[in-house]
Amino acid sequence: MNLKTMNKTTRSNMVTYLMVIIAFVIVQALVSSGSISSSLKGQLVPICAYIVMAVSLNLTVGVLGELSLGHAGFMSVGAFSGVVAAICFGQTIENSVAVLILAMLVGGCAAAVVGVLVGVPVLRLSGDYLAIVTLAFGEIIKGIANNLYVGMDANGLHFCMIKNTLEMTDGTMLINGPMGLTGIPRIATFAMGFALIMVCLFVIFNLVNSKSGRAIMALRDNKIAAQSVGINVTNYKLMAFVISAAMAGMAGVLFAANFSTVVASKFDINTSILVLVFVVLGGLGNMRGSIIAATVLTVLPEVLREFSEYRMLVYAIVLIVMMLATNNPTLKNAIGSFTGKFSRNAEKGEKANG
């Protein structure tokens, strides 16, 4: 397809795909040439997971326009169910990529189911109330996961809650209460993380540019008007929420499969807020911004290690500077005039405003 005949959104989406692909190729090259520090190398899969988290939360917060503070809860559901699935599939299937894909599907579906269960009653609320309920949901999931025991022996899977009453003689514990997931097969790879990002971007971009995506954005802009043209508010709200939850679930599987143990408290309110920071700093509804923010803000604490105890101070300053800079009209214009050369529509937009 010719780049010039495409409309503005399609072009912008292509740029985002391209950016992700180029970044992947460069990092892959750096890794194989060994010129990347081992601590940063260990961050690659978590970065991918956080990017997927940020992009999926952006669907809820940016595109649907509802504030959710329980996104890590879905990540947790995905991680726990996906890892159990991975261990089960791992016994019969040799290929680790296939196992990971199946685990992601299981994790994504589990998170989607929980998304529906939470979404149906909760999406009647909006604004602050929705934020409070989703916050509580995240904590409940953490509480459940902290008290869940799952073991596996020759007879299959065994579950129990609160106290470990599984009396297995020859089995292994998969989820061991507050000790979390143990014995996870470390099958997550950077390439799989990249693939997941691409799939999520594909789904979100294509969703947003279809009639369903338009309906979701219409709800954000004006709910009463949306109803007046016959758009089913509940359905589309739920759709955005569940797709977002499913992606978070897959990100959870990817994240967990990168470590040999993961505890439930990893997916707490701090993680939810961290992902929200990625979304807000990257720009609401702006997927490319979310990707960049997630990458930069995950790498930053590593890079700032040389500041030792001032690390978080510098981190905070960087956040504030980023916020001010992206809202500064002078800077915006400077960037605008630079990028204006590449987008013909920028000029058009100015005329419409003036």
Add this chain to the structure above:
Amino acid sequence: MAKMVPIPSKGFMKESDIGQTPVLEATHLGIEFGGLKAVDDFNLTVGRTEIAGLIGPNGAGKTTVFNLLTKVYQPTHGTVLLDGKDTHGMSAIQVNKAGIARTFQNIRLFSSLTVEENVKLGMHNHTKYNTLEGILRMPKYWQEEKRTHERALELLDIFDMANLADYKAGSLPYGAQRRLEIVRALATEPKLLLLDEPAAGMNPSETEELMENVRKIRDTFQIAILLIEHDMQFVTGICEGIAVLNYGKIIAKGAPQEVINNPEVIRSYLGE
């Protein structure tokens, strides 16, 4: 106590519409908020291709009538027949699907979306592909997007707005936003179009143009239009029947000249 001026509904109807099922038949329609009767015993019949006006002083309950017809509020009394079908128990969404579209007094556009997207949203229920086909970009998606794109431009062309298709709806001037709202409502393929103060904030020449366009819409789409308006020149110039509302009750209805010479209407609304 306001004196009711009894004019039979038939006389309020265009000749060509007589004998056909009226598109709208509201009988004894009413709503109470607590003890307040915002609309009381509202009876109105609108013919299939009629342009009807609803006028009255501020706070008379005109917009409330629109909200009752479109089920933003559920009426506490009375029935609304749309094309002969009872709309009792329908939601706002179902009523739109059944054939009532509206605009709003305080403009409600999807302001961060483009003009074309706004119109395409009007066609939402007539766009025949599902979410999965949309995400996977099946052939159906491309066909339907192409069809709705062309249709949207056609509809925008009624108001000469096709050239604005790519602008953000929120960035349009006020008059254009009002017109876009009408186009979006038309895109839902209604049988009855409700316009809430379409000429508000427009200058005389814009109002003139709007009058022609409203007529054009009725003639090309063969639909009924019920409008609320304070600009009496607009109302008398375009409406074939007028109903006057005061304190939630209809105080007069009939042909424009009859109504504006009605002493009760002059006393309570038009002024001596």
